Amino acid sequence: MTVPSTPSSSVHADPELLALLTLRFTPGLGPRRVEALRTFCGSAQAVLTTPLPQLRGVPGLDVKALQAIGTATPASRAAQEIERAAEYGATLLGRGLEGYPEALESLSDPPAVIWVSGELPPLAAVPRAIGVVGTRKASSHALHLTGQISTDLTRAGVTVVSGLARGIDTAAHAATVNAGGVSIGILGSGLDQMYPPENEGLSRRMVVISEYPLGTSPAAHNFPQRNRLIAALSAGTLVVEGEFRSGAMITATHALECGRTVFAVPGRAGDPLSQGPHRLLREGGVLTETAQDILNEFGWNGPGAAPLPDLPPEQQRLWELLAQPATLDDLQAQSGLTHAQLQVALMMLTLGGHIDEQAGRYRRR
Numbered sequence: 001m002t003v004p005s006t007p008s009s010s011v012h013a014d015p016e017l018l019a020l021l022t023l024r025f026t027p028g029l030g031p032r033r034v035e036a037l038r039t040f041c042g043s044a045q046a047v048l049t050t051p052l053p054q055l056r057g058v059p060g061l062d063v064k065a066l067q068a069i070g071t072a073t074p075a076s077r078a079a080q081e082i083e084r085a086a087e088y089g090a091t092l093l094g095r096g097l098e099g100y101p102e103a104l105e106s107l108s109d110p111p112a113v114i115w116v117s118g119e120l121p122p123l124a125a126v127p128r129a130i131g132v133v134g135t136r137k138a139s140s141h142a143l144h145l146t147g148q149i150s151t152d153l154t155r156a157g158v159t160v161v162s163g164l165a166r167g168i169d170t171a172a173h174a175a176t177v178n179a180g181g182v183s184i185g186i187l188g189s190g191l192d193q194m195y196p197p198e199n200e201g202l203s204r205r206m207v208v209i210s211e212y213p214l215g216t217s218p219a220a221h222n223f224p225q226r227n228r229l230i231a232a233l234s235a236g237t238l239v240v241e242g243e244f245r246s247g248a249m250i251t252a253t254h255a256l257e258c259g260r261t262v263f264a265v266p267g268r269a270g271d272p273l274s275q276g277p278h279r280l281l282r283e284g285g286v287l288t289e290t291a292q293d294i295l296n297e298f299g300w301n302g303p304g305a306a307p308l309p310d311l312p313p314e315q316q317r318l319w320e321l322l323a324q325p326a327t328l329d330d331l332q333a334q335s336g337l338t339h340a341q342l343q344v345a346l347m348m349l350t351l352g353g354h355i356d357e358q359a360g361r362y363r364r365r
Contacts, residue, residue: 019044021078028065118207129159131234134168152291154181188222236261242276
């Protein structure tokens with residue numbers, strides 16, 4: 001087999017990564033076939049230098065795919081992609097190479113290469129990370145609960161993983177980064193094709209991963225695929241709200257296939273958005289109302305006290321009282337503050353991002 005030449009600007013690229021990417025771009029080679037070839041030959045580089053007749057012994061490889069191996073176009077495209085990634089500021093991680101998340105090995109078809117924006121934390125076989133997923137049409141209660149659980153997981157040193165979609169995903173990511181934690185978003189498009197576009201700013205505060213090349217537009221068939229990465233990169237997946245047939249339920253199914261734990265928040269009887277979580281609970285999912293339910297399941301340390309600056313006495317008093325949600329009347333009766341002092345203290349805590357109010361009840365963020 002003749003190894004196609006590549007542009008000289010790619011000379012400094014890791015040869016094995018370049019070979020993996022070449023196989024990734026070869027028509028007819030999905031993740032399973034790329035790995036079968038790599039295993040058969042010992043490395044991706046060896047695949048590209050092995051005579052085609054010898055590759056006929058690779059299980060599951062058809063004639064059409066075999067004939068495409070070693071052609072010029074995939075190698076050229078791989079070299080160009082490495083250049084584009086460097087210009088964009090993305091990191092390419094290849095399976096079997098340093099930095100590739102061990103957690104992805106729980107999949108039956110780990111991507112040959114992933115594109116990463118940001119500093120990816122170590123993700124062991126069972127990572128200290130939780131996937132948080134749910135509907136794009138979330139209720140205000142579900143959004144608040146998602147934010148609280150994600151914040152408390154962050155304070156316990158847990159990475160939060162989701163899909164950067166509207167609704168539950170966005171609430172989980174935003175709460176995590178606002179609490180100073182690490183959140184990982186998995187895209188169904190290239191890193192430079194953010195979807196939804198309004199999450200562009202949020203994504204810059206996170207780690208973002210894709211298994212799709214730069215320039216790949218969001219497509220419906222990509223999103224079920226990306227859900228398996230959310231499941232694999234997490235020790236467990238929490239479903240907050242979701243219909244019986246939904247992306248959140250697909251993620252939960254992938255989690256079970258990876259041998260991960262599934263958590264679900266119970267909802268209102270008869271609510272279509274409760275169908276998914278209730279089915280998971282009937283089938284053995286862990287009933288979850290707080291982050292502590294998740295932490296207890298894994299034996300992880302619980303969240304610490306919220307990191308707050310020194311507060312004036314009136315605000316400190318209210319913060320202590322809001323260990324549990326409370327109404328204005330409750331706070332008035334328990335705090336000993338005048339009405340004017342109470343209003344000022346609540347306003348300052350709200351402006352500081354420490355508390356919020358929903359349905360007449362104040363609570364910590």
